[in-house]
Amino acid sequence: MAKRDFGRRRVLVTGGAGFLGSHLIDRLLDRGDEVLCVDNLFTGDKRNIDHLAGNPRFEFMRHDVCLPLFVEVDEIFNLACPASPVHYQHDPVQTTKTSVHGAINMLGLAKRLKAPIFQASTSEVYGDPSVHPQTEAYWGNVNPIGIRSCYDEGKRCAETLFFDYHRQHGLDVKVARIFNTYGPRMHAGDGRVVSNFIVQALLGEDITIYGDGSQTRSFCYVDDLVAGFLSFMEAGSDVHGPINLGNPNEFTIRELAEKTLSKISGKSKLVYQPLPQDDPTQRRPDISVARSTLGWEPKVELDEGLDRTIAYFRSALES
Numbered sequence: 001m002a003k004r005d006f007g008r009r010r011v012l013v014t015g016g017a018g019f020l021g022s023h024l025i026d027r028l029l030d031r032g033d034e035v036l037c038v039d040n041l042f043t044g045d046k047r048n049i050d051h052l053a054g055n056p057r058f059e060f061m062r063h064d065v066c067l068p069l070f071v072e073v074d075e076i077f078n079l080a081c082p083a084s085p086v087h088y089q090h091d092p093v094q095t096t097k098t099s100v101h102g103a104i105n106m107l108g109l110a111k112r113l114k115a116p117i118f119q120a121s122t123s124e125v126y127g128d129p130s131v132h133p134q135t136e137a138y139w140g141n142v143n144p145i146g147i148r149s150c151y152d153e154g155k156r157c158a159e160t161l162f163f164d165y166h167r168q169h170g171l172d173v174k175v176a177r178i179f180n181t182y183g184p185r186m187h188a189g190d191g192r193v194v195s196n197f198i199v200q201a202l203l204g205e206d207i208t209i210y211g212d213g214s215q216t217r218s219f220c221y222v223d224d225l226v227a228g229f230l231s232f233m234e235a236g237s238d239v240h241g242p243i244n245l246g247n248p249n250e251f252t253i254r255e256l257a258e259k260t261l262s263k264i265s266g267k268s269k270l271v272y273q274p275l276p277q278d279d280p281t282q283r284r285p286d287i288s289v290a291r292s293t294l295g296w297e298p299k300v301e302l303d304e305g306l307d308r309t310i311a312y313f314r315s316a317l318e319s
């Protein structure tokens with residue numbers, strides 16, 4: 001791809017005021033890029049990017065990706081979309097619009113600029129998987145009309161658009177299927193399991209396990225994930241994915257609850273609540289493609305990542 005002649009890359013990150021986007025922006029700025037962060041602040045928080053306010057290579061634009069965007073950049077990371085079930089089910093029509101119209105608008109921008117474009121897709125494209133662990137070749141088991149469908153099918157349609165723009169217009173697309181990721185700057189109140197359990201334990205509240213806690217997830221620490229994003233974008237213009245990015249170590253939700261409790265001594269107890277509709281029973285990425293194509297694999301074990309995340313929430317709750 002042709003770089004701008006002053007040698008420094010100008011990178012657009014949509015959803016940049018969110019959890020993953022703000023960490024990605026930190027890494028891009030660290031390596032010397034200019035960053036344009038576009039976010040409508042639906043679930044994002046300006047506090048995630050406050051520390052960048054004086055940086056002359058950083059710019060924030062409040063904008064909804066459902067509307068066209070006319071800017072000049074060299075690379076695009078499309079992360080804009082609410083990600084937690086509580087948030088994406090809050091306004092499901094808007095969630096699908098964000099995934100689909102957002103993809104169309106960002107792909108149109110990439111086409112005009114001839115810029116590579118990365119899509120934050122998700123393990124949710126596999127639905128409640130009948131293949132375990134999930135490889136990229138698996139087409140998934142997704143309910144098209146359930147309460148998770150606005151997100152799952154929105155992201156699946158976005159993948160379709162990315163690959164059609166690639167085939168039809170020769171766009172250099174990079175589609176990553178992200179598995180559950182955690183770390184500092186997660187929302188305390190977005191209902192995701194790691195943040196919920198840590199905040200509940202720190203506040204001495206009961207730890208809410210949905211169902212019997214035997215469902216599994218595989219948790220990736222945010223720094224590892226962002227390293228995967230950067231490796232993917234740096235991969236050659238013949239690498240398009242989809243590529244699973246996640247940590248293949250699998251835990252039951254009950255194990256996660258017990259681990260969190262053991263790290264935060266307090267008076268919390270485990271309590272069991274109904275399992276939400278269409279909650280996947282198992283999830284673990286097969287990351288052979290990421291290993292062989294990108295030379296990437298996660299390094300941070302759950303114990304270490306949880307310690308760092310607990311430290312973040314402890315200080316966030318204190319302040």
Ligand code: NAD
Nearest residue numbers: 015017018019020040041042043044064065080081083181
């Ligand atoms: P997040 O909610 O913290 O961040 C999403 C950001 O997108 C927020 O800042 C939000 O304000 C912004 N946004 C939402 N709708 C928008 C719109 N219409 N226009 C502009 N901005 C908009 O979530 P996250 O965990 O940082 O997730 C980032 C991306 O990664 C999402 O696309 C999500 O689907 C994907 N993903 C995340 C995970 C995970 O475990 N965190 C897993 C799979 C996929």
Ligand code: UDP
Nearest residue numbers: 085191192193194196208209210215253279
């Ligand atoms: N979960 C839970 N208690 C909580 C929040 C979530 O038991 O307080 C469960 C949820 O039902 C799911 C798993 O933890 O089985 C992961 O949920 P999360 O919302 O973090 O992500 P996703 O379901 O999208 O993987």
